[in-house]
Amino acid sequence: MCFTDHLRQENNDIFALIFEHPFVQGVGNGTIPDKALAHYIKADFEYLNAFMQIYGIALAKSKKREDIAYFFDQINFVLNDEIHPHRNFCDHIGVKYEDLQGHPLPPTADHYIKHMMYHAQMGTSGEILGALLPCPWTYLEIGKELMKQFHPTRDHPFYDWISFYASDEVEKTTTEMRSRLDILAANASKSEQDLISEAFRKSCQLELKFWEMAYTCEEWPGEKKVTNQ
Template identity: 65%
Template sequence: MTFSQVLREENKDIFQAIFDHPFVDGIGKGDVPNQAIAHYIKADFEYLNAFMRTYGIAVSKCDLRDDMRFFDEQIQFILNSEIHPHHNFCNHIGVGYDELQGYPLPPTADHYVKHMMYHAQLGSLGETLCALLPCPWTYLEIGQELMEKYQPNQNHPFYQWIRFYADKEVGKITTEMRERLDKIAENSSFKQQQKMKEAFRKSCQLELSFWEMAYTCEEWPLNDGVISK
């Protein structure tokens, strides 16, 4: 098994928990509370901003231009393509995309961002990849799972969202990240691989927690409005 195959096997419990989460399954059923969708977009917009910054840090750790090109392309993908599933959600709840931008991160999303930044700033390129990879990988499998389970057509309210993440373009990103990670792992010590595994599993756990955060509209305790938009 490759290193990334081992990661998938060791974290299959979390992947399944994500598929079974009521927000994720609700996308497949076409039934997610509007408030939860709005909360998700508010957090995901800022999370993806941080994701792009983490890609930028990854560039600084690269020795090869091909690696630099890859991370630059992923920034462009988020900027120019990953807005489409957000628009699908916004159109469904009847709220303008601009209205859901610029909000502070809820606790779980804040933790997730700082987890990624920690590994990007202090860890190896392998750790950085492991902290980043669960996001595109879980979304790819969510799209594939929902497409197979519910077989949505164009009349489905979240058809565009599901189709986007089940698309080969997201699959290509995941495959390329896995291949780069596998090459790094081949030349990494056991200790380095353990750090990479820890970064990957925590990101998987935070992906699951992110869905729960959105579904429950998680906020900071005793929020008195000081940190609101």
């Protein structure tokens, strides 16, 4: 069993909770409050910006051209492809994508980004991939799980979102990142492997919390809301 197989096995409890979360199930059955969808997009837009920045840090640490090319391609994928599922949600709630960009991060998203940034700045290449991998991996499995559970057709309100994350392209992205992490872990010490495992699990936990953050429209304590008089 390879290193990432062990990671998946060790975190099966969190993956199962993600599949069962009401936001994820709501994507499957097409019933999510518009407010929760908007809250998700606001946070995820900023999260993906940070994800690209972390790829950029990994690229800067790369010494081989093949590694530089890999991270360059991943930035391009997030920048140009992952806007499509966001637009699916925006179209459903009738809000312009641009209107949901540039908003402050809720607490969970803020924590998640800083967790990944810490490993990007302070950790090894293995730690960086360990912290990043749960994002594409959980989304891939969510897409496949929702396809299996709900068999969405093109008239499903979130067909584009589900089919995107269940796609061969996302599977390729996940498999490629797993393969890179397996190689790094095979040459890492036990202590470094433990740090990678810790980074991976915390990111899995924060993926779960991210869905909860969106579903509950989480805000900072004491946040003042602007109301129209």
